[in-house]
Amino acid sequence: MSLEHILLGLLREPASGYDLKKLFEERLSHIWRAELSQIYPTLKRLERRGLVDSREAAARRGSGRRLYALTKAGRQELHVWLSGPPQFADERMAWVAQLYFMGELEDLDQTMRFLGSVRAHFAAKLAALSAIQRMWTAADPRYPRDLPVEDLHVHFALRKGMCSLAAHIEWCDESVAELTARLEARSSGTSREPGAAEEAP
Amino acid sequence: MSLEHILLGLLREPASGYDLKKLFEERLSHIWRAELSQIYPTLKRLERRGLVDSREAAARRGSGRRLYALTKAGRQELHVWLSGPPQFADERMAWVAQLYFMGELEDLDQTMRFLGSVRAHFAAKLAALSAIQRMWTAADPRYPRDLPVEDLHVHFALRKGMCSLAAHIEWCDESVAELTARLEARSSGTSREPGAAEEAP
DNA sequence: GACAATTATATAAAGAGTTATATATTGACA
DNA sequence: TGTCAATATATAACTCTTTATATAATTGTC
Structure with missing residues (x-):
């Protein structure tokens, strides 16, 4: 345990x-x-x-x-x-499951809002960890190269969090970009959408 | 639930x-x-x-x-x-906790081995997801830009996994590099290590 | 002096997930 | 013929985590 x-x-x-x-x-x-x-x-x-x-x-x-x-x-x-060996446990990510099934809604604007919330969430968490790293950098001139062994490991764990969160944010941006490209393609030229025909009947 | x-x-x-x-x-x-x-x-x-x-x-x-x-x-x-809003749950990462406390062991070689196991674990998972993406790319010429809405969301979820895993691997490499620099500094010049003095008494 | 916030421990009840086990049928293979 | 693997459901026991609640003393504030 x-x-x-x-x-x-x-x-x-x-x-x-x-x-x-x-x-x-x-x-x-x-x-x-x-x-x-x-x-x-x-x-x-x-x-x-x-x-x-x-x-x-x-x-x-x-x-x-x-x-x-x-x-x-x-x-x-x-x-x-x-x-002992690293103890991995597979994560349960309800928010990714939501996204996985969100095509069901047929509402790309909802997907866009959802990705916005996700991005904000992870950005806030990253800001918190960055603040810790900045404090540490300011307080200890040895950071991170010449830290005592113990603090070095704590540093590794902190960086793990920061790298993960930064990747999440980049993924959000990638996904938003793909969605945006799609929405623009829909609103301009070749549209087979049911809603688009209402514009100029 | x-x-x-x-x-x-x-x-x-x-x-x-x-x-x-x-x-x-x-x-x-x-x-x-x-x-x-x-x-x-x-x-x-x-x-x-x-x-x-x-x-x-x-x-x-x-x-x-x-x-x-x-x-x-x-x-x-x-x-x-x-x-509804994305449902976030804070992760419990036993392996990061292990790393956090690993300074206790005062054995950087153990840390190095540990990071090696971690990297291998995530590399295997990334390979599995990459294979899925490759299959998909090969099977569907619309991938990913012109996928049906449903598949687009599945694609986002897959990319989330791949981005996270790639970031984990990069973090492993960053950490190994920092550790390596440290081990080299220790084995060369300025050493206050208890083991190093045994070489030439 | 009343009240809220903080320090401090404890437990009950419910919810979520894992492990182990039991049952039954069918097809393949040796 | 036997047994292994796959298909299919079910439940008990257990572990881990969350939520809620109770108790009690002290400090600061209005």
């Missing part, structure tokens, strides 16, 4: 369930997301298996917090996961 | 659960996957809701088959889904 391993990875420094949720949002939002209702029971399971241990600590506010930390066995398990 | 809508999309022609599983594998493998154990109960649910209806039919082999077909309500529901 990947969530377990990711929690082990995040627990290089001791953290509470609440902290871990924040770490997911701040550092891993482009890779994985997890809800508190999933994190808490998973931490308990990891503790039962001896991969993490916990101690109570004073809360800044609210009820007491429980800080979890990696055990030796936990670090070993993490290394096994990291040394 | 997206699987329901995808089944509605596939059911433009009547099909059995078994047929639909094949359609997922043949046409939608780069977009969505579904197991028979998920398809059968989903079809029953769709029938209870009046979005599809079914009739028994003779099986080519095996026990009798049940053919499902879209109802009017089903087609309407499909159109609502297709007219």
